[in-house]
Amino acid sequence: MRSAAASTMLSFLGLCAAVSSVKAADPEVLIHIPLLPFQKNIVAHGIVSAIGYLVLLPLGILLARYTRTFTNKWFHAHWFVQTIVSGPLIIASFALARHATTQAGTGHYNDTHKKWGLAIFILYWIQLAIGVLIHFVKPRFGFRLGGRPLQNYFHAILGLFILAASFYQVRYGFRVEYPLQSGRGKVGNGANIVWWIWVFLIPVVYFAGVALLIRRQYRQEALARDKSVPTATSSGENMAMNAAPGAQATY
Template sequence: MMKLPTNILLPFLLILTCYNHHVSHMMIHAQTQSADSCNSNLNLGNEEITFDTNSLNCIPVWSSEDFILRYSQAGPNLWSFVLSAPNTNSYIAMGFSPNGRMVGSSAIVGWMATDGSANMKRYLLGGQTPAQVLPDQGDLQIVGNTSSLFSSSSRLYMAFQLVTNQPSQRLLYAVGDSSNPLPQAPSFRLTQHRTETATRLNYASGQGTRIKAPYSNLKRAHGILNMLGWGILIPIGVLVARYLKHLDPLWFYAHSGIQSLGFIFGLSGVIAGFVLDNRLDAKVGKHKGLGITILVYGCLQILALLARPSIDAKTRKYWNWYHYSVGRIMIVTAIVNIFYGIHLAKAGSSWNAGYGVFLGIYVITVLVLEIRMCKKK
């Protein structure tokens, strides 16, 4: 091969080095521009935000969704806000709540339409359904010529000023679901959010803390009691009755004790559910109906135990059919309602995975014991 002189290669090497350095600089610059943090200044140009942003306090208010809030008191009865969040092709929302709950609060919602136009509206969160979320209502007094929403470096910026002596410290944030349509004229109906959170902000210190959902401990107790009672103990009691009958009469006392304990836990969970329904007025009719059905099945099993005929009675065969059938239907219904309840509560994949692991072990145990029983026969 012919070897080129160094004085010919040197200019090309210099050009290549400068090009690589320029590309790397552009990539670093692009990555920097696509992010926002409280360590960076809000340099978006005077044409985007009409009020002064130099003295805004900054706090990350929702780390999992990368929400950043900047705020300051601009006058005796005037407050400035700039909310920054990733542009997920859906809406972002910030609400001011009197009690930390979504229902009854007033919110400001912003989104970029498919044609690129910016939209920003007030909403009154009058209920939990989209029809109860009312546009252009609520108690927020926004200075009209200060409101703006725009996209910059893959983020949405929602800026506004409120006329108020002291904004509510209980703030709500929500992200829309990109699979749902954006609000459109004339109704501007807001679809169900993908996720939300509630925080308490001390405006003087800039410290923010997350507000636990109302009755969160009662919700957790409702789920645990029902899962433990109807979904774990009672199925285990069925295993005892079917595969341990050679340990007579121990199997009967173990079966009765486990089922009774499961019924007590399940009944306590249903009662907790009624209390939640009364306090939260949640729209969970199907879940509630299934829970009542399971409770009825459990009561029927208790009554069947009290009316159990002797083992040599002619009606014992029919009683067995009834007892086995109602018990199995109750367990299947309970399993369905447990997963449905996890879905309604948005409890996360850990609850599904935990109960799914138990069901997997349970099914494997049943298969092994059933095979052993068949071999003995």
């Protein structure tokens, strides 16, 4: 009996030693708790938001920035990415966030992340409306700066603001909001490293395009304006705004 008791005690001590060797900072090594439905929706919201706002929207902006002076088809690619590709993901992101907070019973638009999310979502649709106004309606009224309508500049600035706000929103989401809303603890540092690389890379690529191509763009737009003067025999149609690849450019 003593031998059996001693053996049992040694086994117990061995188990205790094994358990104590596990890092206290990693409790899920021993027990993995499956995500609850609302937590799954929070995770899905974060992934879809990151793809829609930090991958696809920058892609649409960079397409406009780099291709507009080389082809008059640049707008088709820009419009397709910003609307047809990004739009469904942005809508899905918003819907997932609403559904997750409804499931969790934590309320809507009652903290910084939720309020910013609603604001960015609304600004996205305002930005699309301004794009439609500029490229399809093409109003000829209002002030002009450097030969370009003010709404073109506003469209570009608003697009960059939405992108900057999205970077802030995504990082705030996985650093602060996710632990607060899910109760699962902080996201691994890998997400933070990727975010820092991306927030550095996208502006560098964008402003490199500005530095390399802005003079070419302005020359093309000036040429288009010179050709837009109607002749006595013309019907008065202004047909030259599409003559140069960058004539109706925004970004």
